[in-house]
Amino acid sequence: MLRDFSSYEIEDFAFDETFQHWVLEPDSPHREFWEKYIASHPQQTDKLLAARALVVELKNNPASATDNDLAPVIWRNIQARIIPVRRIGWQPWGRWQVAASVSLLLLLGAGLWWQFNQSTTNPSLVLSKFSTNERLLEEVNRTENTIRIHLHDGTVVSLAKDSRLTYPRTFDGRQRVVYLSGEAFFEVTKNPDQPFLVYANETVTKVLGTSFRIKAYANAPKVVVAVRTGRVSVFARNDFESSPATTQPNGVVLTPNQQAVFSRQEAQLQKTLVEQPVLLATPAEQPSFNFDNTPIGAVFAVLEKAYGVDIVYDETLFASRTLTVSLEDESLYEKLDVICKTVGVSYQIIDTQVIIERKNNGNP
Amino acid sequence: MNVFKQTKPLMSLPDAERWANDAQVWQAFKQGNREAFEFLYQQNIQHLIQYGSKITSDRSLIQDCIQDLFVELWDSRENASQVASAKHYLLKSLRYKLIRYLQYTPTETLEETKFVTDYENGESQLLQQETVRSQGHLLAAALKLLPKRQQEAIHLRYFEELSNEEVAQVMGVNYQSACKFIYTGLKTLRHTLQLISLLPPVWSIYQFFKIL
Numbered sequence A: 001m002l003r004d005f006s007s008y009e010i011e012d013f014a015f016d017e018t019f020q021h022w023v024l025e026p027d028s029p030h031r032e033f034w035e036k037y038i039a040s041h042p043q044q045t046d047k048l049l050a051a052r053a054l055v056v057e058l059k060n061n062p063a064s065a066t067d068n069d070l071a072p073v074i075w076r077n078i079q080a081r082i083i084p085v086r087r088i089g090w091q092p093w094g095r096w097q098v099a100a101s102v103s104l105l106l107l108l109g110a111g112l113w114w115q116f117n118q119s120t121t122n123p124s125l126v127l128s129k130f131s132t133n134e135r136l137l138e139e140v141n142r143t144e145n146t147i148r149i150h151l152h153d154g155t156v157v158s159l160a161k162d163s164r165l166t167y168p169r170t171f172d173g174r175q176r177v178v179y180l181s182g183e184a185f186f187e188v189t190k191n192p193d194q195p196f197l198v199y200a201n202e203t204v205t206k207v208l209g210t211s212f213r214i215k216a217y218a219n220a221p222k223v224v225v226a227v228r229t230g231r232v233s234v235f236a237r238n239d240f241e242s243s244p245a246t247t248q249p250n251g252v253v254l255t256p257n258q259q260a261v262f263s264r265q266e267a268q269l270q271k272t273l274v275e276q277p278v279l280l281a282t283p284a285e286q287p288s289f290n291f292d293n294t295p296i297g298a299v300f301a302v303l304e305k306a307y308g309v310d311i312v313y314d315e316t317l318f319a320s321r322t323l324t325v326s327l328e329d330e331s332l333y334e335k336l337d338v339i340c341k342t343v344g345v346s347y348q349i350i351d352t353q354v355i356i357e358r359k360n361n362g363n364p
Numbered sequence B: 001m002n003v004f005k006q007t008k009p010l011m012s013l014p015d016a017e018r019w020a021n022d023a024q025v026w027q028a029f030k031q032g033n034r035e036a037f038e039f040l041y042q043q044n045i046q047h048l049i050q051y052g053s054k055i056t057s058d059r060s061l062i063q064d065c066i067q068d069l070f071v072e073l074w075d076s077r078e079n080a081s082q083v084a085s086a087k088h089y090l091l092k093s094l095r096y097k098l099i100r101y102l103q104y105t106p107t108e109t110l111e112e113t114k115f116v117t118d119y120e121n122g123e124s125q126l127l128q129q130e131t132v133r134s135q136g137h138l139l140a141a142a143l144k145l146l147p148k149r150q151q152e153a154i155h156l157r158y159f160e161e162l163s164n165e166e167v168a169q170v171m172g173v174n175y176q177s178a179c180k181f182i183y184t185g186l187k188t189l190r191h192t193l194q195l196i197s198l199l200p201p202v203w204s205i206y207q208f209f210k211i212l
Helices: A010-015 A017-024 A031-040 A042-059 A070-082 A095-121 A237-242 A296-307 A332-343 B014-018 B022-030 B034-055 B059-075 B086-102 B119-128 B135-144 B148-159 B164-171 B175-197 B204-209
Strands: A136-140 A147-150 A156-159 A164-168 A176-187 A196-200 A203-207 A211-216 A222-229 A232-236 A251-254 A258-263 A268-273 A290-295 A310-312 A322-326 A345-350 A353-358
Touching: A010 A017, A010 A042, A010 B175, A017 A031, A017 A042, A031 A042, A042 B135, A042 B148, A042 B175, A070 B034, A070 B059, A156 A164, A196 A211, A203 A211, A203 A222, A203 A237, A222 A232, A232 A237, A232 A258, A232 A268, A251 A258, A251 A268, A290 A296, A296 A310, A296 A322, A296 A332, A322 A332, A332 A345, B022 B034, B022 B086, B034 B059, B034 B086, B034 B148, B059 B086, B086 B164, B135 B148, B135 B175, B148 B164, B148 B175, B164 B175
Parallel strands: A176 A196, A310 A353
Antiparallel strands: A136 A164, A147 A156, A156 A176, A164 A176, A176 A211, A196 A203, A203 A232, A211 A222, A222 A258, A232 A251, A258 A268, A290 A322, A345 A353
């Protein structure tokens, strides 16, 4: 310490960390230093004692008294918010969630009111099926896991985390209508008389009975509808709602392993293959992927049937070549890789089609 | 100065002895031990309320922020990093929450609006306060005249017994700023209190500077 202690003011003493330690801790290692200091600077005694008193007072400041009322209240509130309530998918609500839900209900109410009024002039609007006396249920998945929701018609919805499904208690109208925000896999019970509609962001997905996945997060730029089984129609919501009841709106029809990607910015629907096409048939009726001197055309035919994809190729590429290869659990794309490497061609996916082409024309 | 000070929990927690130090409590809490979590709460709640009251006088805001702080702490316990001192971490987190909230409310600012440069003015303000009765209240009243950030720094340094370095860390300012808050605050306190000590009716100031 290089400071000149002889001219210390009260605040200089009080500010000194070793001084404070000496004042508050009887066994402080700084005790010797400060006792020596008093002995050698008697003229500083008053200031030093005043500084001592100040440090003691600040430590025992009544304004910093304990608050015994608030602590238990806060603890009870914390307990209420961290103990998970035994109701699937839900957690006790904080004020923000309450506020969010209230505004959601208001929005929904306004939307229903609007739809209800619209429907008197435009009967094609599906939302008129959400009549005002119908009880709507809402499930929000705040857990880390996917939760399964069983709807009244037997449809099962696997709701991903941070996703919300709004649906009526019973499906009474001509159509079955639900709302999704987030991601869910739908296994829809077949009922040709009562189509099943999923509203998700700016898209409407219409099915009769099938299974498919929708990803429609509120803040994501795209909505993706991917089909596992059956046929699914996907529409831009604007087109769907503005088309007259008698005509089918413009949309895309998807078959298994196809998906529709709706770009929210451009408001455009595009059809592609899903990232991981799965086998369509049940394990028992799986085709064999063991090829023994099989003509290339026949190999592709097996793949087309197994995955429900179109494989487009120029037959002159292969002439009368055959293929002998044993494939099993690989994905569609892995199988295509093996076959194309063996034969010496390459492939690319354009829209929903696999295009086989000559190798080394541009990118390998 | 880095003194390990044992703070007594307010509620009797027989399990408290199970954890020898901060690091062990924190580790148990991270593994989802609710008793450790409660221990952390009981050990620090008074410090948090007192510190919060140095930043804002809005008790319900302090309550809300402390609730949010502990709920978030519990929810993210698995990702919580190991902390050197749970208390410092909690104080700092509470400060961050309060400041963030206060920045959006113009009614109470953290600007040094109450900065007292004129000691006579400070003295007269002090005398107007009815609380100037006992020595403890005298100091409390003098403290209230300080700018918020000086009050806050002095609270951390002398009540919580943090070092200058730790005060700087909790307040999120550099070392020099923290020292300046503390030192300037002490100097102002000395002036305010000394001036009053010269006034005959205020006998208490004699008590204040009385030899221990």
